[in-house]
């Protein structure tokens with residue numbers, strides 16, 4: 126011993142044993158460890174460079190602020206289109222308490238009400254109805270609502286001098302009714318960070334209306350829909366409890 130080379134700290138290093146590939150060295154040595162010049166494979170480097178180049182047009186296209194390009198916006202558009210098609214199916218709804226109650230027990234249509242809510246109401250009532258500027262819609266206390274029909278009134282005409290805007294002129298009757306049913310359905314759900322209850326606790330919503338026999342063709346339509354939609358089962362369950 127004693128003949129081994131010393132590193133910069135003066136510590137002896139074992140000589141390198143075994144085969145040394147004859148790749149060219151970079152000339153760098155750290156603590157006696159020499160660095161080979163092994164470049165990354167060409168295909169890897171080109172993929173890397175290619176992905177960087179791809180990123181710029183991609184970011185410009187999707188995040189450049191142009192309308193209707195993000196997945197969310199395209200989804201919203203498709204959804205709106207779909208709602209219009211669906212509305213053709215139910216025709217114009219009556220704007221009354223009975224209709225709000227009826228659709229409270231129709232999960233498929235509540236989804237339409239939900240999309241109206243997501244588009245117009247979350248800014249003040251929170252994504253899950255827990256309340257922001259507007260009150261919490263998930264608890265049992267309401268400020269302007271004593272009966273389920275009042276929800277529709279509040280939606281149509283607003284409340285608190287416009288702090289809750291009137292939607293009569295901005296939403297179609299179907300949107301108003303289904304949004305009202307959806308708001309009613311929020312009652313009793315859990316909202317993350319919900320605001321404390323405001324107003325007075327009111328009686329529970331009415332039970333699902335008994336299966337009435339509507340006009341013959343309408344009834345046929347409905348049974349067809351129930352049979353084809355798998356989500357019709359929860360309706361029956363909810364109605365039964």
Ligand code: HEC
Nearest residue numbers: 245246249258259260267268269270279284285288289304
């Ligand atoms: C600009 C903010 C704002 C928007 C947007 C808004 N609301 Fe409101 N909303 C309020 C405020 C504020 C109140 C409470 C009014 C009061 O103090 O009497 C309220 C009250 C309500 C109430 C009555 C709650 C209660 O306790 O009496 C309902 C129901 C309601 N909003 C539903 C909706 C729906 C559905 C939408 C979407 C179509 C919507 N709001 C959009 C601000 C808003």
